[in-house]
Amino acid sequence: NEIKIFSPATVANVSCGYDVLGFCLDTIGDEMVVRKTDRKGIYITKIEGYDLPLDATKNVAGVSALAMIADAKPNFGFEIEIYKNIKPGSGIGSSSASASGSVFAINELLGRPYNKTQVTDFAMKGEALASGSEHADNLAPGIFGGFTLVRSTSPLEVLQLPTPKDVYATIIHPQIEIKTSDARAILPKTFPLKDAITQWANLGSFVHALHTSDYELLKRSLQDVIVEPHRSQLIPHFAEVKLAALAHGALGASISGAGPSIFALSKGIENAKNVEKAMRNVYSKTSIAFETYVSKIN
């Protein structure tokens, strides 16, 4: 009647895959306890870590959970406790971890009536509250694990992609806040066809590189000519951090989700740790506080 879950942090976009590509980190995430209760409805009884609304209709975990029970119609309700470790607005899927964690847990307590795609679909309702749009590039990797590609959100279709065994992620999170809705609003509505061609060539190649464990192709494909040039202005020292990561052996680096976190992918944990040092050096010379993580993709 009660379940405790770990809802992982995730990296969306992954450079060449705006709104469609994502991967799951295995060391950072929120914890949630969800239990059945006699009174019908969704009740968020406790939130630790960050100041977020307890009202289920205003909380992303509540909104996704309400969407699920509106469909499942159980004759009981659920209480949710949220222990947040992922800072809201950090760019590593904080709202997504809340939105997907509650419905993942409720689905388990209901005896798994829904498959992973359906669970992701309910989670999208919560994510939309935070970002103002329904996208699943953070939700899908959190629920399916590893790398995922969202081919379509309506109807939702998620592809689970293979992870080459030596790929590690390094994340640096400068302590500034960027609202996803703002980071979406600054993007142009149209793009030159030549940039679109570069982008889909890279995205296709990236997916092929994952399937073939071709690290050199992975490196060449990790380029973003669509979103990064616009959003990087919102992140102080982005260019230096990226250059430092590439100079210290990263396969590629870009903005994690809507930012401000920056991620790098590396082959092997040693490289990922060297990249972490190089990224830290850049922000150490500034007054901006930051934290870093190295994680396997799982």
Ligand code: HSE
């Ligand atoms: N794909 C989304 C974006 C992820 O970059 O806006 C953040 O929610």
